[in-house]
Amino acid sequence: MGIKNFQGNHVGKEAAEAEKITVRDFMTEDITTFKKGQPILEVMEALVKLGISGGPVVDEDGKLIGIISEGDCIKQISESRYYNQPMEATNVEDYMIKNVETVDPDMHLFDLANKFLTLKIRRFPVCHQNKIIGLVSQKNVLKTALALHGHNWKS
Template sequence: MGIKSFQGKRAEPEKPKSAPMLVRDYMTTSLVTFKEDENILDVAEKLTKNKISGGCVVDENNKLVGLISEGDCMKQISDSQYYNMPLEDTTVGKRMTCNVETIDGNMNVMDAAKLFIEKRYRRFPIVEHGKLIGQISQSDVLRAAVRLKSNNWAD
């Protein structure tokens, strides 16, 4: 006769439901921002010093008014050299992108990843109640994906 267990059949342990990975949990909130009246050379210096490829342009109330990038600065520097124009007069407001697409901080990070692929942007600002509260970049999304892999993909 074999030994019988009095414990009965054990139920499969429930896998914890993973909480949604939201943009707000991975966005950067300590931003280097710019003003419309800043000189383009000062912006290039800030971008280089902070090792970033671009940033948000805000007004005095922290309302998003545009984006400025390394490419915008390089274009201005190139144009200035080609047309022999002084760079001292060139401001962010003349070179920034004004129609900025933003995303919601409550969006799932993987949905944001899809937007990065579709739009080919490097960053998306996050605005709440009319104010800039953060920015998510492609590297922020990659950080979320690595975390997701360590939590779920190995199951």
């Protein structure tokens, strides 16, 4: 009785290439960022207009300082009504998540998939030398895995 391999049956050269796929290969580079000091109402308008669920917040040097999501904005709406405070006086940094988990562009696809499972986060900013260079979501991983399955793994 031999050792079982639970990774599935790989197919030659194509499988070897699949093992080399990193975040850089499938991250989204065309991203919407928000700026420190930007009014929360502007952020909400952008999320709705662009049909996105959130985005990174950067300082004047382009360094990542947080991430804002629809949920963060909804929290602001709720607190605004509860505390009777005008939303116009609120900036993105008042509600953004400040302790942001990021990923390296050279992280392997399968390591990223595991990180999504472990941390239960929907998207990660991709940073290189403290600057954001892209965004990677669970959907990016799914699309890449489906493309690999069709070309590199036996069913």
